[in-house]
Amino acid sequence: MELDQTHVVIRKRLQTEIADLALVMLRRYPSALLVGFSLGALPWIIANGLLLYWIPWREAQYTFADQDAASEMWRYIAWMTLLVVAEVPAAGVWTTYYLGQAVFEEQPTWQNVRREINRNFLRWFWSLGVVRLPLPIMIVCLFRIGQAADPSVDLLLYLGIWLVLLAFRSARPFLPEILLLEQCPRRSKDPNVVTLSRRMTALHRPMAGELTARMLTVGVGAGVAAVAFYFSLTTARGLFFGRWQHDEFALMVLFPLSLWLVGGWSVFFRLLNYLDTRIRLEGWEVELSVRAERLRQFGDDAPVIATGATR
Secondary structure, rough: OOOOOOOOOOOOOHHHHHHHHHHHHHHHOHHHHHHHHHHHHHHHHHHHHHHHHHHHHHHHOOOOHHHHHHHHHHHHHHHHHHHHHHHHHHOOHHHHHHHHHHHOOOOOOOOHHHHHHHHHHHHHHHHHHHOOOOOHHHHHHHHHOOOOOOOHHHHHHHHHHHHHHHHHHHHHOOHHHHHHOOOOOOOOOOOOOOOHHHHHHHHHHHHHHHHHHHHHHHHHHHHHHHHHHHHHHHHHHHHHHHOOOOOHHHHHHHHHHHHHHHHHHHHHHHHHHHHHHHHHHHHHHHHHHHHHHHHHOOOOOOOOOOOOOOO
């Protein structure tokens, strides 16, 4: 592995360039989405179905023309969107680790990815699956199965969860990369050890305002893209099969599929933002060159500068 011979050019980029590069990487590494993201998302997709699909199954027969049915289906759309947004970082762990290796390797192996994901399961699941709210939201939905809409839950609690989720995601978006690629220890008695909390602070605090603006901007763009995907899929279905209704299939399959497709792209975008942030704050491109030359001169056993990009 040549640390200064990367498969992604290490340089500063504008947000529009990062978004474009994310699409290029999707084309270059389709398995990161089709295999990695699918494997990571599948358990969450099944769980979401068990928790929420009773709503469109019961109400879609009345269509959106019925006021009560429309209210219930909007309730389904709202909670499904919240669940998917909360779950994407956890669902993207396979893709995140794969792409982190792909920066340096032409084709990382899925066997190695699986081994690392399993080895670090408790670390990333606690942080991304519990602390970042997917599991708590699922518990709320579990206790609401078969229940009528309640403004205190479906409005006030719902909006409160969104605010907390957005605060987490916009202020400290790179938790998955730090957990999986840098693998900092959670705690240490040695003050010189870079723990997870210290690393999170060091990477996010200097660019807090810009990172918040970036994540909120991409969030709005992702929402628009998800809507566009959904109507594109329903239009294609109507043209080929003559079914134009927003029925059970559209709500239970096409709508979540649209959200997950955009979520998969967002994992690529977040990783590239992580690299860009490291370049801006830490001169990462210079560090890689220095480390690569040191390895060439002194071999793998020589002390090296921790890059945190891969291990």
